[in-house]
Every structure is written in C-alpha cells, then in structure tokens.
Amino acid sequence: MSDMVLIPEYVAPVGPMFQRLPVEITLKIIEQLVLVGPRYKPQAIDQKRFGILNAFGSFIKMRSINKTFCQWIMEVFYHNNDFLFKHITVCNWKSWCETALGPCLPPTWVRGFLRRITVHICLEDNYRILTPHDANNPSGPSTITPGTIGSVEDLYRYCPGARVLRDLTDASKGFSNLNTLHICLYTNFNAGHDQKTLDIIRQAGFRVRARDSVTIEVLKHPDGRKLCQQVADLIEIELGE
Numbered sequence: 001m002s003d004m005v006l007i008p009e010y011v012a013p014v015g016p017m018f019q020r021l022p023v024e025i026t027l028k029i030i031e032q033l034v035l036v037g038p039r040y041k042p043q044a045i046d047q048k049r050f051g052i053l054n055a056f057g058s059f060i061k062m063r064s065i066n067k068t069f070c071q072w073i074m075e076v077f078y079h080n081n082d083f084l085f086k087h088i089t090v091c092n093w094k095s096w097c098e099t100a101l102g103p104c105l106p107p108t109w110v111r112g113f114l115r116r117i118t119v120h121i122c123l124e125d126n127y128r129i130l131t132p133h134d135a136n137n138p139s140g141p142s143t144i145t146p147g148t149i150g151s152v153e154d155l156y157r158y159c160p161g162a163r164v165l166r167d168l169t170d171a172s173k174g175f176s177n178l179n180t181l182h183i184c185l186y187t188n189f190n191a192g193h194d195q196k197t198l199d200i201i202r203q204a205g206f207r208v209r210a211r212d213s214v215t216i217e218v219l220k221h222p223d224g225r226k227l228c229q230q231v232a233d234l235i236e237i238e239l240g241e
Contacts, residue, residue, distance in 0.1 A: 102160035209238035
C-alpha cells in the first residue's frame with residue numbers, strides 16, 4: 001500500500017495541471033495522443049507526414065505548453081512510432097549527372113528515443129566538384145571536375161550515404177536504442193573499378209546494430225542486384241543490447 005499513488009478528486013489549480021499526475025500516467029496519456037495509425041498497422045512517418053503533423057493540429061499545440069511537456073511529447077512521439085528516412089537524388093543541371101544526398105534525419109538529441117526505423121542509403125564510387133574559374137566570383141563560369149573514390153577518406157568525404165551508414169547506430173551520434181532497423185540499400189557505381197570500391201567499403205568496416213532485428217533490402221538499380229548484394233554482405237550486423 002505504501003507504493004500506491006492516490007489521485008485526489010479535486011486538485012487546486014496551482015501550476016500546470018499535468019504536473020499533478022505521476023509521470024508514468026502522463027506519458028501513457030501522451031502516447032494515445034501522438035500515436036500515428038493503429039497499433040496493429042503502424043503508419044511510418046516520413047519527412048512529408050512529419051511536416052504536416054508539425055504544422056497543424058494538437059501536436060504543435062501540446063509542444064507549446066512548456067519545455068518539460070515538449071520534451072515528453074517528443075520522447076513519446078519518437079519512441080512509439082515507426083519512421084521512414086529516404087535519401088534525396090538531385091541532378092546537376094550543368095553536368096546532367098545524378099548524385100544522392102543523405103536522408104534528412106532528426107536532431108541528434110532525439111535519436112536515442114527512436115525504436116523502429118527504415119532508412120534509404122545510397123553508396124557511390126564517384127563525385128563531381130564545381131570549381132569557379134574566378135575564386136572572387138563564385139557565381140561566374142565554373143568547371144565541373146569529376147573524381148572517383150580512391151580511399152576510405154574519400155568515401156566519407158564525398159559520399160553522404162557512407163557518412164550516414166557509419167554513424168547510423170553510433171552511441172553518441174546515431175540511433176543507439178533501436179529495436180528494429182531496416183536498411184534499403186542502393187549503389188551507384190559508374191567509375192569502372194567495382195572491385196576496388198568493394199575493397200574500400202570493406203576497409204571502412206560498416207557496422208549497424210539493433211536489439212531484435214536488422215534487415216538490409218537490396219533495391220533494384222542499374223548497377224544490378226548482384227553488385228548491390230555484395231555491398232550489403234560487407235555490412236556487419238549486431239543484435240542485442
């Protein structure tokens with residue numbers, strides 16, 4: 001009986017009323033308010049859906065109550081929903097060459113709250129640098145200089161997807177408390193030295209982890225599923241705490 005918390009029938013209106021409830025009960029109430037989709041069929045939240053939630057309705061109103069309540073809202077929101085992070089493919093209008101940017105990820109301070117994510121990652125073996133003819137006139141005529149990934153340092157410097165994969169489940173910068181992780185993997189190799197690139201990826205020693213499940217899905221790409229599968233096989237998977 002000593003551990004029982006009794007909620008009085010009437011509470012004097014002094015300070016924020018949610019502080020009169022035990023934190024556990026408050027978090028359970030918040031959970032019902034921020035859960036997107038039914039539990040038996042969760043709807044993954046991507047960048048577009050998050051933008052809608054963040055701009056309208058009760059989600060933004062609840063976050064405006066005070067700093068403490070906002071932190072609780074974000075913790076429960078990220079903890080109980082599924083999330084989808086897609087990479088962005090852009091085309092340079094001067095070179096007509098496509099390149100992949102990394103997916104838009106949430107701030108570092110909330111990544112430890114997430115439990116279930118799907119992330120799209122593209123690994124490339126080439127890059128292009130736009131160099132102005134005149135350093136004092138960056139908006140003037142410029143030259144596109146192509147390059148190929150020749151080392152692990154190049155891979156991290158010029159390939160956004162490699163940096164995302166390196167830090168994906170890092171304890172200080174990544175999603176360190178995931179229960180399930182699903183990676184959708186693309187490759188964009190057109191430099192003509194596939195084996196060398198595979199060796200560089202092997203040297204990079206990519207490693208991801210989650211408590212219950214890690215899956216890597218090889219997505220269809222002009223490079224072919226076989227090459228992409230070879231890249232997937234080089235990613236080390238760890239399960240458990």
